Amino acid sequence: QKEVEQDPGPLSVPEGAIVSLNCTYSNSAFQYFMWYRQYSRKGPELLMYTYSSGNKEDGRFTAQVDKSSKYISLFIRDSQPSDSATYLCAPRGASGGSYIPTFGRGTSLIVHP
Amino acid sequence: DGGITQSPKYLFRKEGQNVTLSCEQNLNHDAMYWYRQDPGQGLRLIYYSQIVNDFQKGDIAEGYSVSREKKESFPLTVTSAQKNPTAFYLCASSSQGFGANVLTFGAGSRLTVL
Numbered sequence: 001q002k003e004v005e006q007d008p009g010p011l012s013v014p015e016g017a018i019v020s021l022n023c024t025y026s027n028s029a030f031q032y033f034m035w036y037r038q039y040s041r042k043g044p045e046l047l048m049y050t051y052s053s054g055n056k057e058d059g060r061f062t063a064q065v066d067k068s069s070k071y072i073s074l075f076i077r078d079s080q081p082s083d084s085a086t087y088l089c090a091p092r093g094a095s096g097g098s099y100i101p102t103f104g105r106g107t108s109l110i111v112h113p
Numbered sequence: 114d115g116g117i118t119q120s121p122k123y124l125f126r127k128e129g130q131n132v133t134l135s136c137e138q139n140l141n142h143d144a145m146y147w148y149r150q151d152p153g154q155g156l157r158l159i160y161y162s163q164i165v166n167d168f169q170k171g172d173i174a175e176g177y178s179v180s181r182e183k184k185e186s187f188p189l190t191v192t193s194a195q196k197n198p199t200a201f202y203l204c205a206s207s208s209q210g211f212g213a214n215v216l217t218f219g220a221g222s223r224l225t226v227l
Contacts, residue, residue, distance in 0.1 A: 008153055032213050043117075043203055043218035044156075051213070088155065090216075099214060100146070105155035 003027050006089055006104030015113050019076040023089035023104045026070065030091035033065045034101060035074050038086045047074075047087070079111045115140045119204050119219035126191070126198070126226050134189045134222045136204035143209045145187035146216065149173060150201040159202075162187055163209060191224060199226045 006023045013019055021035075032051055036044035050056045053067045064073040072089050086108050090101035117138045126132045138145065144163050148156040158171030162181040176195025181187055187206075191198045201223050205216040 006155075034213070034215060036216075036218075041201075041221070041223075043119075043205075043220050044216075045218065046215045049213055049215060099209070100158065100161060101216065103148075103156040105153065 003102045004089060004091060004104040006107055008105050008107060010108040010110055012110040012112065013079055015079060015081060015111055017079050017111070019079050019083070019109060019111075021074040021076075021087050021089075021107050021109070023072040023091075024070055025072065025091050025102075027091070027093070027102070028067075028070070029093045030102075031094040032092050032101075033063065033072050034090040034092070035061075035063055036088040036090055036103075038088060038106065040085075044088055076109075079109075081111050081113055084109055084111050117204055117206055117217055117219035119202075119222050122220065122222060124222060124224045126224060128226060129193045131190055131192050132224065134191070134202055134204075134224070136187045136189065136219060137185055138187075138204075138206045138217075139185060140206055140217060141184075142206035142217070143184070144207045144214075145181065146205045146207075147171075147177070147179065147187070147189045148203040148205065150203060150221075156203065159189065198224055200224060 034049040035047040037047045038044040060077045062075040086106040088106040089104045092101040120135045146161040147159040160179040162168035178190045204219045207214045
């Protein structure tokens with residue numbers, strides 16, 4: 001079993017839809033949960049992150065972590081064609097050698113007008 | 114503006130040749146990383162460095178070499194021993210210590226073996 005599992009998609013939705021992107025993980029030591037967005041042929045950029053369990057909202061984006069079930073989610077409200085990209089979840093530990101993030105495979109999202 | 118610069122953006126190599134990918138950062142980050150990305154594979158860690166003159170192997174270090182002589186620079190050499198080098202290579206950096214220490218990525222270098 002990989003440490004981080006993420007469905008590669010592609011996920012195709014109409015403009016304005018609510019999108020749910022998800023990851024599962026196996027390492028209970030993970031404390032920080034990052035989401036990176038990667039446009040085609042570009043480097044990833046940090047979208048948002050959460051620490052430990054709970055929700056965090058930033059505009060149309062909400063990150064959610066359930067440590068009891070080892071489940072990570074990213075919700076996008078009112079999706080736009082400009083949201084079309086690959087979304088990578090990247091949890092990591094808080095200290096020592098576990099500080100290096102482990103990346104999921106990424107989910108390709110396509111928002112069509 | 115602070116950031117990471119990777120060069121070249123595109124590189125073609127003949128089989129049997131070594132090539133070096135450049136990575137420079139002006140973010141004053143201590144840690145630097147090299148990842149390889151293949152279609153549908155996500156990011157796989159090749160090497161990382163937490164401090165000058167020290168580096169560690171990642172998950173797929175075979176056929177690659179690095180150096181960290183300066184804090185700002187972390188070049189990656191793809192050697193002829195790497196059997197399948199065609200891929201998208203990403204360099205990243207981060208601060209260290211308490212906190213999120215998120216990664217900042219460069220724009221990537223696409224290597225094609227002819």
